[in-house]
Amino acid sequence: MNLANNKGNKTGYKIKIFLAVSVFLFLFFLSIFIYYGFIFKPAKILSKKYYSERKQFNETALKIKEYKKYPIKTFKIFFKKTLKNLNISKSNIITQNISLIVKPPINSGKDLKVLHVNFLKFNILISKKTRFDVIEKNLESEFERFVIPSEAPISYYLYDVKNNCLCIYVYDKTKLFLKVLFIVKGLDNSGFESVKEYVNSPKIALDIDDIGYDTLYVNKLTSLHTPITFAIFPYAPYSKEIDLELHKAGYETILHIPMEPVNTLLFPGDGALYIHMNKKEIRRKILTDIGMLPFIDGANNHEGSMFTSDRKKICDAISVFKDKKMFFMDSFTDIDSYAYRCAIEKGLPSARRDVFLDDKPSVGYIENQIKIAAYLANKFKRVVVIGHPRPDTVKVLMREIPKLKKAGYMFVPLCEFLR
Structure with missing residues (x-):
């Protein structure tokens, strides 16, 4: 009796193993069939x-x-x-x-x-x-x-x-x-x-501000055939015309953007930036100003002793110039200006003014400022100078620029002095 039961158990065990192996093999061949029949694509011969x-x-x-x-x-x-x-x-x-x-x-x-x-x-x-x-x-x-x-x-x-x-x-x-x-x-x-x-020559980057109200002095300065940067007001009567003509002639032009001065009784100009503006207003104003002059590569501030000394406001402005891939030159109208530093911190090519030629309206003073600029150029091989399209300034420049060039001084566009 026990012997018969053992035989029955062994037979049942073998049947179970057989069924398990059969199911496994069935599923295995079924998966191969599905893969090769519906999924697999023959590889092409690669060239x-x-x-x-x-x-x-x-x-x-x-x-x-x-x-x-x-x-x-x-x-x-x-x-x-x-x-x-x-x-x-x-x-x-x-x-x-x-x-x-x-x-x-x-x-x-x-x-x-x-x-x-x-x-x-x-x-x-x-x-x-x-x-x-x-x-x-x-x-x-x-x-x-x-x-x-x-x-x-x-x-x-x-x-x-x-x-x-x-x-x-x-x-x-x-x-x-x-x-x-x-x-x-x-x-x-x-x-x-x-x-x-x-590399060895003393170099001068000369920027002439306040451009756009007259073409006479621009024409006189370009007759010197010397690299000069012209900073153009966004809304002056001749701004667009001058920007186009200077671009055709191969001169560097930048936006001369008005900014709020410490003396709030002074009107800085159309398109100005003020410290009461929020970030969006500053951005909108700058983009509108930029849109007036299609050939500019950079910008600098007109007035702005109040605006540039407000760290947050000037940094908001610098961010816009960075977005537009424009460089910025700090006119340095106030010793507390953050403009140059902010541009450096944000990774924007920038420069700062070293010498004002004509902050005092006198031929003697302008001549002396040119001597100071020449001294700095000799010492540091570079100097950034700002002047204006005024009778005495242009008169002195027309006389002194040829002399400086003959003495070995080189005039270069402002973009060469950016940091």
Whole structure:
């Protein structure tokens, strides 16, 4: 009896194993049938072109990986390769390591620290035949190939002064790490016959403010065939006409934007910024002012001793100029101005006025201010000067600019002096 039961149990056990294996095999072959019948698609024979493209993709991916790890280092390497592609001789390139200290406004207290700015500067001499648009396209295409896909926090600002110079500023987030200056060779343009001459020469960036109410003095100054920056009011009667003509002639133009002065009885001008404005109003006003002058590359303040000394308001304004890729020059109408510092902090190419030529209406005073500007240019190799289209100022400039050029001083567009 027990023997019969054991045989029955063994038989039942074997049947269960058989059924389990059968079910497993059925499901296995069913899944293969479904995969090959409805899901699987036969692989195509891959061409040599595919493998070539795949190799390029892997190389690009590797470079992108390098950008993510060392964005500044790899960008400098890429830029040197770009110069090689442009067939620029090494003898026409001089690099400099620039260190800059930006002190806080006098009355800011201890809430602001000294800023340290360090960057590498490429000084590159090119011939008249080298077109700026070719350089720009090379830079833009390489930027799109590597920087944009890698999502590296690198951005650049580019300012093209027709037939004179091309200024490029490259930032990692808000930190300037590379400045590139292409200078056109020839006495009819920048005045430099060698890149060494440019680096060693005392240079003056002359900005003429308050442009737009008269064409007479503009025509006189342009007859000197000297790089001069013209700061144009947004709503003056001849602003648009002058902006267009200066652009055609290859001069640098910027927006001369009125800002609220300490003396609130003074009217700064149409399109002015006031400290009672909120962030949206400031932005709207600036964009409207910019829209009046289509050929400008930057901006500086007219008056503005009150507005530029209000840290929040001027920083709101600087943010708009940054969005529009425009540089900013602090006219420095007040010792407590935050404009230049704010631009540096936000990573916007910027400069600050060193000398006012004619804040006192006297020929003797203007002549003395030019001597001061020449002294500073000799000492620091650069000076930013502001003057105005007034009879005495233009009279002195017409006489002194040729003398300064003959003595070895070089006049350059403002974009060359940005930090």
